[in-house]
Amino acid sequence: MTEFFASLTAGVLVFVAGYGGLQGPLGRQAACVLAYLAALLVFLCVVGGAKAMRAYAQGREPEEKHGIARYFSFDVDHKVVGVQYTVAAVVIFLVGGTLALIMRLELARHGLQFLMPDQYVTVMSLHGITMVVVALIATAGGLGNFIVPLQIGARDMAFPRLNALSFWLLPPAVILLLSSPFLGGLDFGWTAIAPLSTQGTTIGKQLFLLAFVTAGFSSIFGGVNFVATVLTMRAPGMGWRRVPIFTWSIVAAAIIQIMGTSVVAASLIMVTFDRVLHTTFFNSDLGGNVLLYQHLFWYYSHPAVYIMILPAFGAILEILPVYARKPLFAYKLVAGALLTITALSFIVWAHHMFTSGMWMLLKLPFMVNTELISIPTGVVFLAVMGTLWKAKLRLDSPMLWALAMVANFLIGGLTGIPLADAPTDLHLHDTWFIVAHFHFTIMGGAVFGFFAGFHHWFPKMTGRRLNEALAKTQCALMFVGFNAVFIPLFWLGNHGMRRHVADFPAWMDPVQTFASLAALVVGSSAIVFSYNVFISLRGGEAAGENPWEALTLEWKTPSPPPHGNFKTPPVVAGEPYDYGASA
Amino acid sequence: MKNKSAVAAIAALSALIAWGLHFVFTRFPTMPLAASEQAAHVDSAWNGLLIxxxxxxxxxxxxxxxxxxxxRAKKREEQGxxxxxxxxxxxxxxWLAVSVAxxxxxxxxxxxxxxxxISDPTADIDIEVRASQFSWEFYYPQTKTFGDKLYMEKGKRHRIILTSKDVIHAFWVPEFRLKQDAVPGKAIPLILTPTKVGEYTLLCNQLCGRDHYDMRAIVSVLEHEEFEKNMKAEF
Known part of the structure; x- marks a missing residue:
């Protein structure tokens, strides 16, 4: 742990010294960028990157740590990285959730309560970007890293050092984001639309851009690793028709991470160039093109929502057969559907730009392409519904979370269609209708899906079981609270409630107050969750190898799995979901 | 036999849910007042989707x-x-055939x-709407007048020509439905035909910085005579 704190201190010192020293000759923006790059390098070296590279160069096995210190070190075991991602996701989720409660408190009545308008916009922007990070890393990074190698019978990921690097890029990104409010704040949401993002001289905005790019590299490295691992490291006998659906979903998401993220990083670096080097990519007075930013940004940032939701689909489809005690319905079709979503996700981005002033006939293909995504998404629902038919459902907590996710995502998916539909989107764009829609997909879908997976795999990850009564209480509180907060927001959006604003007409007060009170219920569910994890880690019932009687490979090794995962390398002889009795 | 009663039960549950939705949607109309010709098209698309x-x-x-x-399983050992x-x-x-259709x-x-x-670009009245952080300006090129409010004439087709001096803003009057960004370096037309006399609020609908929340203006839709009088008085 000393390395961890030393690396943080060294990173901060390098940044402060570099920024202070370079500010005079180079100006604030350039000094900030250069000082950060140096600080990042120092941080990664001190936290353990240098040691790991030296060990690699000398052909030694990396040094192994034990106990809690492992999780604060540059450890290359995929199970450690998985736990690091999961814990990081939960911690950032609690931070982002607190920001959400601050916003709901401000929004309880019309007029401004206790936040200045710029403070509100900063809180909102930070809530947005932190939750985007959570949704990107929770299931894909956390559960994916821990479970995928186990599920395919591999010893580890294909590139263990790259895996550790992709995790350790996240803490600097989060530190930058959380320090930006004290260094000028943010006024551009999580989208940093130019030219609003090229304006201004404070460094808060620049820190946001650097954080986004850093997290982007983390995501690309993770994606490369997953694809390589699943391509090359499956156990003997695991042909493509026997790959568990969760692994399929991670591959589908990883392809997007590889193909999309570099484009958004480019767009943010172009904004940085506009700020630092006074290029004019997005300055229309000097020959730049303002709309270019949005095209580049959404080319990644719409597919990004599928990085969030595909692993959640995978998690619940993995869970359903286990608790329904019958095979996953339409397995091959739904695996194909996940990959189809990946393919389609790259030709829909401009549905975010129906009001942007792009050539108006472009609205048509982007509207139709977007609506086509409802076909593979419908297949996911088919798999869910087919699996439930004539099942014998065990309503344990992971199953409740999965069912809650399906109920939420049904609303999330259906409310996406009016936003894809150009005529209605011209009214709904940038209102609370879309705020409610993406909360139903990302919170109601991706986060509920994460919790389903978390409850399902917690015994495997820790060797202990969660308290079922608390788990079900948390699920009920979060489901009811979440729906009570966000269903009214659809209605408010249709009736003129804009995104991104702290103030609204007085007649909206009753609905807003109701949503604020309901937000407290969601908040209380987070307390139940934290308490449950805390007591279960200390004194939870021992889980054993296979508490849920599941058939996939991760359940055929002790919980938590030993170093190297399996005592004898597993061989696959059957289908992954061969539950149930024949008719 | 058993399948038939299952289908009947599902149909009954679905009918109950559908009735509930219908009740809520009629009690709390899903769209605000429609005050432009274009709103009718948006609402018709919306209502189709809603059903x-x-x-x-x-x-x-x-x-x-x-x-x-x-x-649901009554005993844990039961299998589906x-x-x-x-x-x-x-x-x-x-399933695929139905969802594609x-x-x-x-x-x-x-x-x-x-x-x-979007098919008809013609208009009776041009209005240049100039957005800047954090206010709106209205200019009527045909009469060479400036407005402090956005005056519009009932029943006439207006071509709103949107420009921005600094960052991206967006023009939105919820009762008129249609929304359009104002982008620096571009002049983007938006056709609107108000159908109801009254006062509405123009909102900036693209996050444009600190005081974005307060970037509003009054829209006043007038009858022909009132509108003409106003255009003269304004200057």
Whole structure:
């Protein structure tokens, strides 16, 4: 742990010294960028990157740590990285959730309560970007890293050092984001639309851009690793028709991470160039093109929502057969559907730009392409519904979370269609209708899906079981609270409630107050969750190898799995979901 | 036999949910007052979607609720019944066929209303709307007058020409429905035909910085004589 704190201190010192020293000759923006790059390098070296590279160069096995210190070190075991991602996701989720409660408190009545308008916009922007990070890393990074190698019978990921690097890029990104409010704040949401993002001289905005790019590299490295691992490291006998659906979903998401993220990083670096080097990519007075930013940004940032939701689909489809005690319905079709979503996700981005002033006939293909995504998404629902038919459902907590996710995502998916539909989107764009829609997909879908997976795999990850009564209480509180907060927001959006604003007409007060009170219920569910994890880690019932009687490979090794995962390398002889009795 | 009673139960549940949705949507209208000709097209597209999606929601939720109730295990060791493969294949193909047909018809409905909204670029009155952080300016080139409010004449087609001096803003009057960004370096037209006399609020609908929340202006839709009088008085 000393390395961890030393690396943080060294990173901060390098940044402060570099920024202070370079500010005079180079100006604030350039000094900030250069000082950060140096600080990042120092941080990664001190936290353990240098040691790991030296060990690699000398052909030694990396040094192994034990106990809690492992999780604060540059450890290359995929199970450690998985736990690091999961814990990081939960911690950032609690931070982002607190920001959400601050916003709901401000929004309880019309007029401004206790936040200045710029403070509100900063809180909102930070809530947005932190939750985007959570949704990107929770299931894909956390559960994916821990479970995928186990599920395919591999010893580890294909590139263990790259895996550790992709995790350790996240803490600097989060530190930058959380320090930006004290260094000028943010006024551009999580989208940093130019030219609003090229304006201004404070460094808060620049820190946001650097954080986004850093997290982007983390995501690309993770994606490369997953694809390589699943391509090359499956156990003997695991042909493509026997790959568990969760692994399929991670591959589908990883392809997007590889193909999309570099484009958004480019767009943010172009904004940085506009700020630092006074290029004019997005300055229309000097020959730049303002709309270019949005095209580049959404080319990644719409597919990004599928990085969030595909692993959640995978998690619940993995869970359903286990608790329904019958095979996953339409397995091959739904695996194909996940990959189809990946393919389609790259030709829909401009549905975010129906009001942007792009050539108006472009609205048509982007509207139709977007609506086509409802076909593979419908297949996911088919798999869910087919699996439930004539099942014998065990309503344990992971199953409740999965069912809650399906109920939420049904609303999330259906409310996406009016936003894809150009005529209605011209009214709904940038209102609370879309705020409610993406909360139903990302919170109601991706986060509920994460919790389903978390409850399902917690015994495997820790060797202990969660308290079922608390788990079900948390699920009920979060489901009811979440729906009570966000269903009214659809209605408010249709009736003129804009995104991104702290103030609204007085007649909206009753609905807003109701949503604020309901937000407290969601908040209380987070307390139940934290308490449950805390007591279960200390004194939870021992889980054993296979508490849920599941058939996939991760359940055929002790919980938590030993170093190297399996005592004898597993061989696959059957289908992954061969539950149930024949008719 | 058992399948028949299941279908009846699912149908009853779905009907109940559909009735509930209908009740809520009539009690709390889903759209605000429609005060422009264009709003009619948006609302027609919206209502079409609302009906189709309400039906899908009711069916799927009815099915899910029935399954969770009817197929819960009474004892942990009970096992579900495997699906017959050939019937499974039939269900898959049927599902795909229905969802493709449904998606394409929704896209067709959308395209139809979109065409109605963008096909006719002609207008009676031009208004230059200039956005800047954090205020609106209105200029009437035909009469060479400036307005502090956005005056519009009932029943006439207005071409709103949107420009921005600094960052991206967006023009939105909820009662008129249509929304359009104002982008630096571009002049973007938006055709609107107000149909109801009254005062509305123009909102900036693209985050434009600190005081974005307060970037509003009054829109005043007037009868012909009132509008003419105003245009003269303004200067």
């Amino acid at each position: 189709v999606e309400g039906a899908i929601y009711a069916l799927v939720m009815g099915y899910l609720i029935y399954c969770v109730y009817a197929f 019944q495997k699906f017959d493969r050939s019937r499974g294949r039939f269900v898959e193909v049927a 449904l998606t394409l018809s929704l896209a067709a409905l959308g395209s139809h209303e979109l065409r109605a909204l």
